[in-house]
Amino acid sequence: MHRAWQRVRDLNFSLDGLTGFDVHGKTVGVIGTGRIGTIFARIMTGFGAKVLAYDPQPSAETQGMPGVSLTSLEELIEQSDIISLHCPLTEQTRHLINADRLSRMRPGVILLNTSRGRLIDTKALIQALKAGHIGGAGLDVYEEEEGIFFADCSESGLQDDVLARLLTFPNVLITSHQAFLTHEALHDIATRTLQSLLEFSTGRISAEAQLV
Incomplete structure (x- = not known):
């Protein structure tokens, strides 16, 4: 869709090189089975995908979920057609994707990464x-996003050469850490914060409010 949108903006309406694939029947790997990862897994099963999930401490909901198989990280990496990251950033998960x-x-x-930018070694990607x-x-986060995301760099220019290179790929879609930015999600965040307080x-x- 990203490539097709770019072409149409240039008045190129041809279909050459735009053949995609159905999610149905594909293997989707979900790394991290917290609240969002579990919801994503459920959505993928709704599309008829086979879901492989990995988490050192898998959620109770994911265990036994129809269409979802818990597996090792390495098997998930090797067997998945689509891989989506839904885990926190820790010393163990930094550059998990290397x-x-x-x-x-x-x-x-x-x-796909909508979690934390440093889960992926960007230069290796x-x-x-x-x-x-x-x-x-598809990236909503970037490991050196601080000072760039949430700012308008259209006049000052982009000084990050790695991100600039990443933006040149027609098969890479980047958004500025905005997966949370819906009216419903903001209301949910505020409600959960007040409830925790x-x-x-x-x-x-x-x-959710415990400090580890």
Whole structure:
């Protein structure tokens, strides 16, 4: 869709090179089975995809979910046609997607990241894209996004050469960390924050409000 949209803006209405694929019947890998990862897995099963999920501590809802199989990270990396990241950034998950794991992904894999930018080694991703091994990437986050995302750089220009290179790929779609930016999500965030503060102030700390 991104490539087609770009072409139409240039008044190019041809279909050459725009053949896509159905999600139905594909294998979708979901890394992280928290609230969002679990919802994403459920949506993918609704499209008729086979879902592989990995999490060191998988959610109870994901376990036994029809169409979802819990597996190892390495099997998920090697077997998935689409891989979506839904995990927090920790020392263990920093550059979880690195050159080695990118090389073991299926040719043409689609990589999605709406979690944290540093989950992906961006320079390694660029090399995999240049080699044609990665079919495409959809990124709402970037590992060096601070000072860039949420700002208007249209006049000052972009000083980050890595991001500038990433933006040149026609099969890469980048948004500026805005997956949360809906009226409903903002209302939900505010409600959960107030609920957590209330429970903290009354000594009833919810699982979401606990400080680890």
